[in-house]
Amino acid sequence: MITIDAAGMHYKELNRLIREGIEKGIRKFFLENVNGQYYIGDGIKGDDVVININGIPGNDLGAFMDGPTLIANNNVQDNVGNTMNAGKILIKGDAGDVVGYGMRGGKIYILGNAGYRVGIHMKGYNEQLPIIIIGGKVGSFFAEYMAGGIIVLLGLNDSDEFDSEYFASGMHGGTIYLRKKIDFSKYSKDVELYEADENDMNFLKKYLIDYTDSFNISSEEITAKPFYKIVPSSARPYAHLYTSA
Amino acid sequence: MFRIKNKFNAERDISGCGLCGIINAKKVKTNGGDIKRAISVEHDRGNGLGGGFAVYGNYPDYAELYAFHIMYDNLPAKADVEEYLKNNFIIEKEEPIPTFRTSKIYDHPYLHRYFIKPKSDRPDKLFHELGDDDFVVNSVMLINQNYDGAYVFSSGKNMGAFKGVGYPEDIADFYKLEEIEGYMWTAHNRFPTNTPGWWGGAHPFTLLDWSIVHNGEISSYGINKRYLEMYKYNLALRTDTEVITYILDLLIRKHKLPVRLALTVLASPFYQKIDKMDDDKKELFTALRQIYGSALLNGPFAIVFGYSNGMVAMNDRIKLRPLVAAAMGDFTYVASEEAAIRAVCPSPDIVWSPKAGEPVIVEFEEKNIPQKGGLISL
Numbered sequence: 001m002i003t004i005d006a007a008g009m010h011y012k013e014l015n016r017l018i019r020e021g022i023e024k025g026i027r028k029f030f031l032e033n034v035n036g037q038y039y040i041g042d043g044i045k046g047d048d049v050v051i052n053i054n055g056i057p058g059n060d061l062g063a064f065m066d067g068p069t070l071i072a073n074n075n076v077q078d079n080v081g082n083t084m085n086a087g088k089i090l091i092k093g094d095a096g097d098v099v100g101y102g103m104r105g106g107k108i109y110i111l112g113n114a115g116y117r118v119g120i121h122m123k124g125y126n127e128q129l130p131i132i133i134i135g136g137k138v139g140s141f142f143a144e145y146m147a148g149g150i151i152v153l154l155g156l157n158d159s160d161e162f163d164s165e166y167f168a169s170g171m172h173g174g175t176i177y178l179r180k181k182i183d184f185s186k187y188s189k190d191v192e193l194y195e196a197d198e199n200d201m202n203f204l205k206k207y208l209i210d211y212t213d214s215f216n217i218s219s220e221e222i223t224a225k226p227f228y229k230i231v232p233s234s235a236r237p238y239a240h241l242y243t244s245a
Numbered sequence: 246m247f248r249i250k251n252k253f254n255a256e257r258d259i260s261g262c263g264l265c266g267i268i269n270a271k272k273v274k275t276n277g278g279d280i281k282r283a284i285s286v287e288h289d290r291g292n293g294l295g296g297g298f299a300v301y302g303n304y305p306d307y308a309e310l311y312a313f314h315i316m317y318d319n320l321p322a323k324a325d326v327e328e329y330l331k332n333n334f335i336i337e338k339e340e341p342i343p344t345f346r347t348s349k350i351y352d353h354p355y356l357h358r359y360f361i362k363p364k365s366d367r368p369d370k371l372f373h374e375l376g377d378d379d380f381v382v383n384s385v386m387l388i389n390q391n392y393d394g395a396y397v398f399s400s401g402k403n404m405g406a407f408k409g410v411g412y413p414e415d416i417a418d419f420y421k422l423e424e425i426e427g428y429m430w431t432a433h434n435r436f437p438t439n440t441p442g443w444w445g446g447a448h449p450f451t452l453l454d455w456s457i458v459h460n461g462e463i464s465s466y467g468i469n470k471r472y473l474e475m476y477k478y479n480l481a482l483r484t485d486t487e488v489i490t491y492i493l494d495l496l497i498r499k500h501k502l503p504v505r506l507a508l509t510v511l512a513s514p515f516y517q518k519i520d521k522m523d524d525d526k527k528e529l530f531t532a533l534r535q536i537y538g539s540a541l542l543n544g545p546f547a548i549v550f551g552y553s554n555g556m557v558a559m560n561d562r563i564k565l566r567p568l569v570a571a572a573m574g575d576f577t578y579v580a581s582e583e584a585a586i587r588a589v590c591p592s593p594d595i596v597w598s599p600k601a602g603e604p605v606i607v608e609f610e611e612k613n614i615p616q617k618g619g620l621i622s623l
Contacts, residue, residue: 011289036286036584056584075596077582078567096583096598097567115598116564140563140601 002026007033011058015039022046031055036077039063041070047087059096062089065106078115081108084130090214097139103130103149109211110134112157117141124148124174133211140165146232147173152207154222155180168230172237176230177204179222190237196227262448262460263287263434265580266549267589268556268607273575274302277422277430279589283578284432285414286585290460294442295435296416297408299449299456299551300427304403307360310337311381311453314399314406315388316354316444322394323355329392332368333384334361342407342420349415354444358405378453378498385452386479396445396481401454402553408433408447416447428609429556431549433458445482450490453498454553459486460581461546461566472539489548492540497552504557504606510537512562512602549579555608564601571596577607 002021006014014037018029027048034040034055041051041062049068053061056077062070063082075093083102090109097115100108105128113136120141122130130149135156142164143151153176168176168188177196196204205223212219265283267275280298304312313330317323330336342356363380375383385397399406404427407420413434417423433448449456463469463485470480470488476499478491489511496507510533514522519530534541545565550557558579560568569583571593578586583596599605 035587036582038289056587058582058584075583077584094596094598096569097564116601139598 001028001030003030003032005032006035006037006055009037011037011039015042018051019044022049028052041065041068044068062087065089075112081106081132084108085128088214092215094136095134099134100130100132103132104128105130107207107210108132109214110136111215111217112136113138115139117144119146119149119151120144122146122149122151122174131207133207135215138164140167141169142166143168143171143174143176145170145172146176149174150177150207151175152177152204152211153179156222168232170237171230171232172235173232178228178230179225181228190232190234191230192233194229194231196229200229201227262436262458263290263581263585264432264448264458264460264547264549265585266429266431266458266551266556266558266578268429268577269575270555270577270607270609271575272302272428272609274426274428275430276424276426277417280430280432281414281417281422283580283585283589284417284434285412286588287434287580287582288412288414290581291412291434291436293412294410294437295408295433295447296411296413297406297433297435297447297449297458298413298417298420298422299399299404299406299431299451299458300422300425301404301429301454301551301553302427303405303425304360307337308403310360310362311377311400311402312405313359313361313397314342315357315359316396316398317357318354318394320355322392323357326388326392326395329384329388330359330361333380334359334363334367336361343424344419345421347415347418350409350411350419353409353419358399381453382494386477386481389481390479398445399451401451401456404451404454404456404551404553406449406451406456408449409444410442410447429551431456431458431551431556433460446484448486449551450482450484450486452490452494454551455490455493455497456551457486457490457493457548459489459546459548461485461548461561462544463488463542463546464544465542468539469542485544489542489546489550492542493550493552496537496540504552504554505604506533508557508559508604508606509533510540511542512559512604513537513541514602515562547581555606557604557606558599559604560599560601562602568599569596570599570605577605579605 029051031053036058038058039060040057043064045066047067051070053072059077060079065087066085067087069088071090073092076091076095078096079098081100084106086106088107092111094112095110095114098117099114100119102121114134116139118138133152135154168191171191209219337360339359342358363377385400388397409416448458466485473491496502546561547566547568567581571578571586573590573593580586
């Protein structure tokens with residue numbers, strides 16, 4: 001275990017200390033006074049590595065990460081989990097824009113809200129199944145061009161407000177689960193809305209419980225309500241953009 | 246030569262950047278230390294080729310006079326410009342802008358400031374009857390276009406721009422901003438991508454009391470430029486940020502649009518959104534789009550816009566550049582990154598992300614509440 005005081009430290013130095021620590025066999029990191037340092041946990045490996053972050057981590061938190069767990073105790077900035085491959089990022093506050101861009105594995109759990117372009121171009125392949133669960137609400141361009149994986153939008157706070165635009169436009173793979181029914185005709189022509197069935201709920205439950213356990217919140221309220229499921233209507237929504245069918 | 250004007254062969258200049266703004270709605274003043282600390286957190290958003298600040302409330306003793314900040318490449322240019330100023334303005338005071346050469350900023354143009362007001366019997370009165378503001382705008386355009394080696398980079402009342410080539414925290418030290426006090430500050434860290442850095446090209450861009458710091462690129466530059474040229478604005482710098490400053494001057498000062506409406510011209514709602522509005526609003530927004538189509542800004546941007554009554558922070562219509570806001574008592578903070586705000590205000594009352602195209606407006610007033618980027622009610 002190691003505690004690093006990141007006050008005034010440049011991201012290069014902070015990330016060097018983390019990488020060298022992992023190489024030396026340290027498995028638990030406590031980062032204090034983080035404020036805006038970019039690239040924390042980028043590309044690091046090690047399923048048993050846990051990095052606890054106090055303060056506001058900078059952009060690209062956990063980009064390309066491949067196994068470890070990052071716990072952000074406050075808000076985070078943009079591009080969390082960019083192209084992340086494996087591991088887990090827990091965010092106890094709000095997340096900025098472009099969460100999980102091109103993400104291809106691992107989990108991002110957000111207790112608060114997330115910004116614009118969550119899960120844009122997220123993808124899955126065989127056993128690789130990226131998962132994003134958002135407790136609050138999201139901005140526009142949610143799941144744009146989504147190609148695989150799972151995104152769950154719980155809408156726990158401000159649950160009446162769902163005013164993002166360009167919802168799931170160009171989505172052609174993966175599944176979105178919503179805890180709130182929305183007037184879907186307003187949002188996207190590329191996807192279809194269903195009520196989640198028992199199979200869906202059984203599948204979802206283990207992730208929801210993992211989510212609530214991670215944040216120490218009650219799972220009953222969350223799993224009680226029926227969920228809605230959004231899937232793409234086509235694997236190639238733009239196949240005939242320029243040609244006739 | 247310190248490159249105070251754009252002599253580069255580039256149609257326009259685009260850049261990625263960082264920005265910050267701090268305003269106290271009750272006009273309580275702070276020195277430049279806070280804004281310097283905030284923007285220095287965004288150090289890596291720039292590359293040392295441009296940093297700058299605008300401050301409001303810094304010249305209370307000369308609040309009724311236009312404060313001209315001018316950069317000179319050479320002393321003959323200074324003599325020529327001063328000749329023009331003497332013929333047309335009453336110069337109450339003039340002095341070098343106080344600077345402190347640091348190891349980072351040691352190479353700079355000659356920087357001078359003048360507190361002036363247009364003469365009532367100035368020569369141009371023979372031809373037309375211009376108001377003082379209009380005459381000042383004409384003079385700024387004239388100097389920037391016709392006086393080689395001179396560039397007016399600030400011309401407002403009780404406000405000033407301080408900028409140059411360097412990282413913003415070094416520019417802050419160079420201009421000794423910790424000794425300057427103001428109730429509103431904006432800052433910019435520049436990462437020019439299409440041209441080298443040059444002194445005049447640093448942000449903020451100002452004209453009269455308007456100041457703009459900008460992160461992004463305006464792809465509608467060509468249309469906006471031609472539109473402004475019809476109204477005799479001279480776009481000497483060929484940068485997209487200059488365009489925003491002049492559009493706001495045109496819409497708000499000349500055409501007397503309320504600030505809110507002017508902003509909906511810059512980031513107009515899409516027609517599909519206008520179609521869903523009530524009839525009154527639909528008519529208004531359709532009219533604005535039709536009349537001011539050429540003033541619409543296309544492309545990704547986040548701007549912080551300062552004026553004598555307050556500050557506006559705004560994104561493009563689909564939020565392609567970052568912008569975060571926070572409030573703590575009478576202070577409102579905006580920045581490209583939350584960490585910049587936390588550096589000077591560790592525990593704000595609220596932190597929020599403004600929605601695309603919906604401005605955060607804070608005006609100086611007694612009971613001021615920052616508007617949380619909600620739907621504009623007209």
